[in-house]
Amino acid sequence: MTATRPRVLAIAEAANPEWVSVPLVGWSMASALRAHADVHIVTQTRNRDAFLRAGLIEGQDFTAIDSEAVAAPLYRLASLLRMGEGKGWTMVTAISALAYPYFERQVWRQFGARIKAGEFDIVHRITPLSPTIASSLAPKVAAAGVPFVLGPLNGGVPWPKGFDSERRREREWLSYIRDAYRLNPAHRRMLRAASLILAGSRHTASEIPARHQHKVRLLPENGIDPSRFNLTAAQSPDGPLRGCFLGRLVPYKGPDMLLTAAAPLLRDGRLVLDIVGEGPMRGALEALAAELGVTEAVRFHGKLPHHEVQQVLVQAHLLTFPSIREFGGGVVLEAMALGVVPLVVDYAGPADLVTPETGRMIPLGTRPEIIAALARQLEALAQDRTPLVPMAAAARRRVTESFTWDNKAAQLVEMYRALMVPT
Template structure:
């Protein structure tokens, strides 16, 4: 048997990979780039990302290939935008439409790279995005037939809506989410998982949705990471007034209205300030809710790189979102040494461990507001005490969540995949 290559040759498939965007495209770009430190990587992405990647300094044809699937992808995206019934809403509908259009992209990838894969030009084919576990992959079967390991993930998504938030669910136009579980019966899902050599799951919920017969090749690995160049400052608030911030889209499930309600008395007493970073359909209602409260500043949308300038002046990220898959903003706050205060549900609940932040139970709206109010009062009584948890949070990021660290973690998954598999899959958390 041949030895595992020290630097495996990896064909990284990331349909969404863009250094100038946020969310999934930034995850795809950041992980693919970080992997260049541990592997010889050729990135394959969609043509819409081409210009941004060229501006980032990569050479087309050498470092990356842009696949033009717009003939099918563009009309399907327009359909998704019409069906989602509102900017930033109906995410499940968007994913369902993407599940219909994405197979054409993989068809074009195989058309261009299939001969090289069969000839052994790559040791690993790794599909980084889409992150959704609902989208199958024809490449898994084709790579298996060629004798080349196929790695999938990190996958994340499908976190159920918590009970008591049906109004928020309706406001988000998440009608299709009631049927989301049907994806498990879709043709191709079983074949994809059967022929995948390793499955990286970005959340415990997603890992739990993988059938039992595949659990031996599941690795828990949260998908978000931190680029120290983007979030490299160290928070150092100097006064005794509790400084809190909220960062995110101003939509119902993010819970900014719950935060303002919880902080009302502290804000009126001048014992707390609140910086709200983000924009969305709830901007005007939130501004009306905060009318008469001193110390609340609505910054609106900000460039991603500028967000840390505001966050680094704060003691705490107060983030009562009740349905986060990944919770990247929680990691960004921790990277700065800002203590996160979150709801113990899904992504944020998994990222915040004892000593690095505070989690409140995911109950009813009134219960979350009450729990946030109690924690904010406790913090306001001694905001300087948050320095210890902020330092622990920052250390946690440096040890586990920088993109370089995540690339080393993925490299261990590659090594396990290519090796004799005489031990269990790697575990990092």
């Protein structure tokens, strides 16, 4: 008989409530599951103190695995090979793939006997999110007769044509041979052994071989904690149109394209722009703003603590975010949760989140085409912002109905139960 609350061993090597990006995703999903299932989280020792500060009890709620003997030197190697802070993410992932097997061996050493003894109904590897990193746990868990859940997997979005210079500036040399991961027999064994494969995007779902597609379910990696994003944008009809860019200041996120497209409106006072984030382009962007004559209309906030981000974002009418290679698009959901309408490129992660009712999307094209399309959208909304009010309301509804962490956890538990039904 299926238990009311599934007993879940949640593997989240990267999970930290005090960090952002993948560690915050890992933490948010694993901790949200605790309201719907009996969950024991297994994470890496670097996250231990943050777990304790969050009120979790070591041994009862979580176990911290010390894999630093392998992880630490490889992390230092990855930092050297990426050739710049915030660059070379494909290289970082590749080096992580070398360190991760040692972590899983330690997990099996501590939990293998308990898995074989039937103490868990489900084993779910939440992080790493990268679809390229194989799991040696998957076939062992499957051999023990316990369903193994993988994901949400996300990443590997192809670089669009015409953006090779951005690719080189990001030091993404390894991305040219990324597909070599498919040749790894451990990766094929993982997919065979998994009972359920969660894909964080339509692109990643399409990368799963056809013979495993019956096990694939779409579940975007990002979600919203309503306690963190609990304000509502006014969408005021008065004053200039307000845009906000939120993200790392790196080439593929397109902040320079945004400044160029917005320059005429910024100069004549019909648009003001907040830029929240830090990165290697900061100096060049400030110089570009001066060259375009828009310095007075653009405010660079730098990197803000996560809890302060919504204070700036909620003042905007639009999230102006022309990224051309976004895997998940967490900032898009954050804006939608606040009733800030996203203006994004119709490609990859954001395209899975934004609908015609909840935001505006511009076609993926060359740099000049994106800049021109972005300028047209901004000009139209500066002239008439009335469409923003219903879109903002629809965006908030969409997030509330489908993208809170609690909602996603409830969806996951229903998937677990389906796997637990005797066949």
